[in-house]
Amino acid sequence: MLDTGRTARRLESYVQGAWRSGQGEGKPLANAATGVTHAFIGSDGIDFAGALDWGRDVGGAALCGYTFHERALMLKAVALKLMELKEEFYQENFATGATRKDGFVDIDGGIGTMLAFASKARRELPNTKVLPEGDVEQLSRDGSFVAQHILTPLSGIAIHINAFNFPVWGMLEKIAPALIAGVPCLVKPASQTAYLTELVVRRMLETEILPEGALQLICGSVGDMLDHITGQDAVTFTGSAATGHKLKAHPAVIANSTRFTMEADSLNAAILGSDAGPDSPEFDLFVKEAVREMTVKAGQKCTAIRRLIVPKAHEQAVIEAISARLAQTSVGLPEDEAVRMGALASISDRDGVRDKIAEIAREAEIVWGAPGDVILVSGDAEKGAFLNPVLMRCANPLSARAPHNVEAFGPVATVMAYEEAEEAVTLARMGKGSLVSSLFTDDLKVAQNVALGLAPFHGRVMLGNRASAKSSTGHGAPLAPLVHGGPGRAGGGEEMGGMRGVKHFMQRTAIQGTPRLLSAVTGQWLEGADTQTGEHPFRKSLAELRLGEQIVTEARVVTKEDVEHFAEFTGDTFYAHMNSAAAKANPFFEDRVAHGYLIASFAAGLFVEPNPGPVLANYGVDNLRFLTPVYFGDSLRVRLTCKEINPREAAVYGEVRWDCRVTNQRDEVVAQYDVLTMVAKTWPLPEEV
Numbered sequence: 064m065l066d067t068g069r070t071a072r073r074l075e076s077y078v079q080g081a082w083r084s085g086q087g088e089g090k091p092l093a094n095a096a097t098g099v100t101h102a103f104i105g106s107d108g109i110d111f112a113g114a115l116d117w118g119r120d121v122g123g124a125a126l127c128g129y130t131f132h133e134r135a136l137m138l139k140a141v142a143l144k145l146m147e148l149k150e151e152f153y154q155e156n157f158a159t160g161a162t163r164k165d166g167f168v169d170i171d172g173g174i175g176t177m178l179a180f181a182s183k184a185r186r187e188l189p190n191t192k193v194l195p196e197g198d199v200e201q202l203s204r205d206g207s208f209v210a211q212h213i214l215t216p217l218s219g220i221a222i223h224i225n226a227f228n229f230p231v232w233g234m235l236e237k238i239a240p241a242l243i244a245g246v247p248c249l250v251k252p253a254s255q256t257a258y259l260t261e262l263v264v265r266r267m268l269e270t271e272i273l274p275e276g277a278l279q280l281i282c283g284s285v286g287d288m289l290d291h292i293t294g295q296d297a298v299t300f301t302g303s304a305a306t307g308h309k310l311k312a313h314p315a316v317i318a319n320s321t322r323f324t325m326e327a328d329s330l331n332a333a334i335l336g337s338d339a340g341p342d343s344p345e346f347d348l349f350v351k352e353a354v355r356e357m358t359v360k361a362g363q364k365c366t367a368i369r370r371l372i373v374p375k376a377h378e379q380a381v382i383e384a385i386s387a388r389l390a391q392t393s394v395g396l397p398e399d400e401a402v403r404m405g406a407l408a409s410i411s412d413r414d415g416v417r418d419k420i421a422e423i424a425r426e427a428e429i430v431w432g433a434p435g436d437v438i439l440v441s442g443d444a445e446k447g448a449f450l451n452p453v454l455m456r457c458a459n460p461l462s463a464r465a466p467h468n469v470e471a472f473g474p475v476a477t478v479m480a481y482e483e484a485e486e487a488v489t490l491a492r493m494g495k496g497s498l499v500s501s502l503f504t505d506d507l508k509v510a511q512n513v514a515l516g517l518a519p520f521h522g523r524v525m526l527g528n529r530a531s532a533k534s535s536t537g538h539g540a541p542l543a544p545l546v547h548g549g550p551g552r553a554g555g556g557e558e559m560g561g562m563r564g565v566k567h568f569m570q571r572t573a574i575q576g577t578p579r580l581l582s583a584v585t586g587q588w589l590e591g592a593d594t595q596t597g598e599h600p601f602r603k604s605l606a607e608l609r610l611g612e613q614i615v616t617e618a619r620v621v622t623k624e625d626v627e628h629f630a631e632f633t634g635d636t637f638y639a640h641m642n643s644a645a646a647k648a649n650p651f652f653e654d655r656v657a658h659g660y661l662i663a664s665f666a667a668g669l670f671v672e673p674n675p676g677p678v679l680a681n682y683g684v685d686n687l688r689f690l691t692p693v694y695f696g697d698s699l700r701v702r703l704t705c706k707e708i709n710p711r712e713a714a715v716y717g718e719v720r721w722d723c724r725v726t727n728q729r730d731e732v733v734a735q736y737d738v739l740t741m742v743a744k745t746w747p748l749p750e751e752v
């Protein structure tokens with residue numbers, strides 16, 4: 064579909080509960096592949112300070128009223144709606160110069176990231192508004208003064224300033240963790256491709272799933288917004304190092320110690336292991352990955368491979384193999400199915416990349432591709448931001464500067480050779496900190512030495528070899544459960560990383576006090592807090608069960624016959640249970656001891672209430688420790704206390720965590736663990752279940 068420009072729309076910002084266009088006509092934004100005006104953008108006249116207050120006061124207040132699970136379910140519902148509507152986004156995506164395949168990374172990748180966060184949050188976070196973290200710290204001998212770390216949402220707003228290359232993923236990977244944390248978001252997409260972000264935000268808001276104020280959008284400049292930020296806000300920036308450094312040094316960011324996460328440029332490397340000769344599968348994988356990274360999104364990916372570090376002996380073979388593949392890369396209009404690589408995001412970006420190639424070429428030679436001319440299968444080279452892939456070779460990489468420092472944000476990479484493995488690590492480190500490096504090897508020693516050498520300079524290291532050829536997610540794909548970000552030049556930030564990413568938008572606080580007071584704050588029972596006994600707590604549904612409800616069982620003596628029966632029955636005839644002399648020779652035991660799992664099994668036999676009731680299943684134990692040996696004749700008793708109650712949204716049950724403590728006749732703790740159960744919200748269960 065040719066973009067005629069007649070449909071060019073004025074982009075709007077969504078602030079303070081309404082869509083608002085800035086004053087005036089706005090700045091034209093060109094379709095990257097045709098040069099025709101696609102949209103107009105501008106935010107003059109928008110009340111930026113008012114938008115921040117609206118987010119904090121209206122969005123923040125509303126989000127804080129929900130639990131982690133409720134917020135995660137909202138995100139899931141929004142993401143599923145976006146998935147239904149994605150074809151519309153794919154059509155709009157063509158204007159950015161990206162092909163349909165490129166769009167997959169941004170659109171499906173972004174929605175998938177949101178879904179992954181929504182699902183991980185419900186699996187890994189409690190269904191509460193406060194997140195306890197780590198163990199209770201004993202601060203007094205008698206246990207009357209303890210501490211617990213907790214995380215609570217920042218009471219400000221998260222401002223997400225994004226780069227042009229991922230208008231959808233860039234937004235969704237940032238708002239997902241912030242919204243789960245309970246922090247409202249204001250998104251500022253890069254102007255060049257803001258039309259796609261605007262469309263997605265419109266569709267998200269039309270669902271009316273998110274509370275008002277949870278998500279705002281500024282299309283255009285953010286004006287004086289940063290002047291109004293506070294210490295409760297967070298800024299996440301993705302873009303060039305130059306802009307990032309400027310914003311990080313903004314007086315209000317410094318004065319308020321505002322959290323500032325920066326994801327900047329990165330000269331990521333891929334290393335071919337010294338073991339991977341031209342006939343090896345790893346050589347092939349390396350070449351394919353290099354070409355994919357150069358050409359997907361026309362190389363405009365923060366994680367794209369810029370430096371190809373290869374053994375000297377295979378340098379020529381690598382250049383030939385990559386060049387042969389690049390020769391088959393058809394360049395043209397992104398919606399043309401015959402096209403493999405579309406356009407860069409704008410003519411000025413293309414010209415910028417050409418300038419960067421020229422800068423690198425002062426210390427490297429071009430071995431494939433002509434940056435000045437472009438051969439197209441469709442489209443107009445004069446009007447669209449097209450560029451051929453360009454492969455360069457640097458003969459003296461250890462002394463060169465530009466190939467390690469100049470980021471040509473397009474389909475460009477430089478081959479550089481190494482003699483020894485340490486040299487490969489040195490070269491990779493010359494990027495001064497990157498988002499990701501990959502290593503292609505099937506040699507264990509190479510994997511160990513190189514990966515550990517790369518690790519301090521990278522947020523992610525991918526090892527590629529024949530065994531993961533089909534399953535690998537690849538060098539370039541940041542994944543929701545994994546950290547995205549890198550040290551040094553890459554910005555020093557961290558995003559995503561599963562629930563770590565959620566914590567970036569929360570304040571960690573050490574709460575000190577008596578167990579009773581702490582329990583009221585954290586919503587978890589802890590040792591020393593109030594307890595109640597009475598009816599067996601397994602007889603209680605979630606509607607009746609309370610934290611601290613407890614059962615202390617009768618005692619049971621462990622006999623030699625019990626241990627031998629268990630050993631024979633399970634096959635666990637480990638000498639410490641069976642052979643007195645061998646057990647005595649062990650530094651931990653005075654004689655034969657009971658199996659730890661026998662203790663846990665007897666404990667269950669002591670504490671369960673056997674009749675059908677609200678406890679539906681035991682799904683595991685956490686933190687199981689056997690602390691004191693149990694000898695024949697010892698007598699065990701269990702104390703089971705309701706520690707945490709997590710009703711599950713949209714289910715007839717919830718999870719209950721029980722503190723389980725097994726003691727002997729001297730009141731020594733022999734085993735300690737959390738028992739995990741699923742308990743009905745009401746009992747009997749509703750009939751339709």
Ligand code: NAP
Binds near residue numbers: 283304
């Ligand atoms: P950019 O020019 O630095 O712009 C980044 C963002 O900052 C845009 O939204 C831009 O808005 C905004 N901005 C510029 N000046 C601002 C100011 N004074 N106050 C507030 N916001 C301001 O970067 P880009 O050209 O869009 O992106 C390309 C770069 O991003 C590359 O270097 C790439 O490596 C990097 N990148 C990194 C990652 C990562 O995850 N590490 C991901 C993608 C891209 P306007 O567009 O309206 O000017």
